[in-house]
Amino acid sequence: MSKEGRNDKRQASIKGVTPRGEDYARWYTDVVQKAELADYSTVKGAMVIRPYGYALWENIQRQLDDRIKATGHSNAYFPLFIPMSYLRREAEHVEGFSPELAVVTHAGGKELEEPLVVRPTSETIINEMLAKWIQSYRDLPVLLNQWANVVRWELRPRLFLRTTEFLWQEGHTAHATEREAREETLRMLDVYAEFAETCAALPVIRGRKTQKEKFAGAVDTYAIEAMMGDRRALQAGTSHFLGQNFAKAFNIQFLDEANEQKYVWQTSWGVSTRMVGAIVMAHGDDKGLVLPPVLAPHQVVIVPIYRTEEERAAVMQAVDSLKQQLAAAVRVHVDARDNLSPGWKFNDWEMRGVPVRLEVGPKDVSSRQVVLARRDTGAKTPASWDCLTGTLNALLADVQKSMYDRALAFREANTKRIDSYDEFKAFMDAQGGFALSHWCGSTECEARIGEETKATIRVIPFERENGSGECLICGGESDGRVVFAKAY
């Protein structure tokens, strides 16, 4: 195939992204695959995270890991395989997970005496060890985190959002008192919210899950919920107050200062590769990804523009020197591919969501300037070579802030106070969004709304408007609005 033929083929494939307005689900899959974030494996339900997607995940990891360590936690690693009997010890837990389990029955050339479950989450295998390590109040708190793969069998996979295997961090802590454990649960929810807002430019609503929506085995589950581009909700992180459920199931006791045996109080909390899906859906457009600068693998891509060999030499010399100037402060990538046109490269990096494109042509060399193009707004401005690092840092900070503001404005424009069930049904049938409505607190009313509208209670938000009201369904008393939405 000739260079041109190859160019044409690539161009066509980039243009082949389904518009969001036509089919949002196909747009999402197109963008994830064409931006080379991930691909489906030939194994059903499984995902391959490609280098560009993994680089984004590594930046998410680094930001989260710094915050997890700054709040006093240490990383550790626990086994992948969990004896089936461990899962059975906490009844609610095993019931919640059993349809999703993958089970190893044969190993080392023999059938195993007890089947091993591939971890869907690690509370049980970690608690088995904590029971051995914790003896005295002096051993508390135990503040652990693990970066790991987990498996929950998935029949209708979607890249990053629902895959049989996914990557995450799971925090697991044990405390002497209920108060400390509850404080920890909310501290980590705050860490997640701050990460989502500051790094992923994702405005989130913090709140508590209903008993129906909580984690199997928790006393209370808290979550951060974000609005995606199709107005659906996505749970971007969860933090669980486990009470003494697992402590009692695994007999984790300690001798307190008064020399009495007590059960520990526990928490667990996690953020997964779903966060990548949230970033795609909250910020992307019909041209592809739009990545927040704090997390983008490349913050700036330099595209050299030239026609003749002479121009090429002058431009590439300038590009090299600019790259050196910027590299200490900015994640910069030079697109030096000489078989592709600048226009093709522009489309390619727009698809991949690089926050700022820096163009350098022969005229720019003589006037010692460049052109900066923002991915989020498309705005192009010239900039001098002098102090370019400062200019770019300011521009990247502005892109980060604008992306957050835009996502917040979108969420606010698509959030509505709704007090009648007819209006609620019409809202969920039409464009959808977040409905702030009253609910009496009963699982029965909650379930009926879910069945009839597919909308669920995302969270009982911490920041609730004053004022009581009447439940959408039964008219029963409500002491504040909750957030309803269709969700991923």
Added chain:
Amino acid sequence: MSKEGRNDKRQASIKGVTPRGEDYARWYTDVVQKAELADYSTVKGAMVIRPYGYALWENIQRQLDDRIKATGHSNAYFPLFIPMSYLRREAEHVEGFSPELAVVTHAGGKELEEPLVVRPTSETIINEMLAKWIQSYRDLPVLLNQWANVVRWELRPRLFLRTTEFLWQEGHTAHATEREAREETLRMLDVYAEFAETCAALPVIRGRKTQKEKFAGAVDTYAIEAMMGDRRALQAGTSHFLGQNFAKAFNIQFLDEANEQKYVWQTSWGVSTRMVGAIVMAHGDDKGLVLPPVLAPHQVVIVPIYRTEEERAAVMQAVDSLKQQLAAAVRVHVDARDNLSPGWKFNDWEMRGVPVRLEVGPKDVSSRQVVLARRDTGAKTPASWDCLTGTLNALLADVQKSMYDRALAFREANTKRIDSYDEFKAFMDAQGGFALSHWCGSTECEARIGEETKATIRVIPFERENGSGECLICGGESDGRVVFAKAY
């Protein structure tokens, strides 16, 4: 339990390390457990990596990851589960691994149509994707790396050295020509050797494995071999030239510049959590771990010494200010536990192998000095508060170099040129070590030596002395000595 009772109990448990001379295997397990690097899980064959051990692994990861990226590779992530049929496509590969496989037969509440193997290594699942991604010479080389857990069923587990599940990085590359792939194989072996020597203070011998000892599916396997404290060898990293074995099994072809379809040439290479075991065994002594400063979680631990409350206030003020002074340049930890004596802390940090202990007592405060104690030699020297960062950096560099020199001298002292099989057998029966001996190249002679002495050919070293000789067994011609040893 009183503070003193508790102290006594801990003291006893630290003292409870079996001396190396008495039982090396028990010494190893004692140190790994008492230094809290890792613990056995209740699941047979499985290991829990505790925070201190994981922090050491994170430092290994960071150093290796930087080197892997600096040589042009990108991280990615491929599925944990591999269809059994993929493994079967490369005959030698599946034969090598089948006794070690763990197999998922049930998932999502049903029996699977095709069993899934939990990856023992990822050549097959990665190649399945490469066949889809690679079309043209312009798509080459593909330079991937993955940080992952892998499973190889283990009946006689030993912490870090042999566990059913372990962590590693596995590089996988595809090239247009044999020459490029062979260069890549040796480049990564060099990266591993440089890492081992510079970071882990581990002198290694680079060389090629025999056909008997190579990786199942490779054309040639290369390795770095290190000597442990009991004079056995440990393979600390491997790099494989795969030829076109997997390319043909998975049909990975590309259109070259002359428009012809060609199979790619491939490599794979890995370093695992075994490296932690190597560091323990190469440097540890009867007091516990001795960690190389480049990888140590804490490079310096500050132990405050005081008796009265007044002394405590003055000493802790000095400690805080010293910590602030050092923290930007050195990984420093303050042991502020007030229920433990300084002597107990000294033992504790010696067990954990912290390279330098910094003691501050009331007299040190008035004279503005500290005492620095090296873990490797035990030497204690006073140092002024002024320029303490510089003093410590120089001391840490000296510890790192001394540890390497000492390990190298130990290896040289226990390496012997041996030309008679009787002497060889006596050597391996007695203290053991590395025997440099002649071998004719036949698998038959190699196998006989292994059966009769438990010693195997570790590598055919790159740096071979000139001079031919006669095979230990058959007297056949040999063009240079190879390295024999008993191995982990």
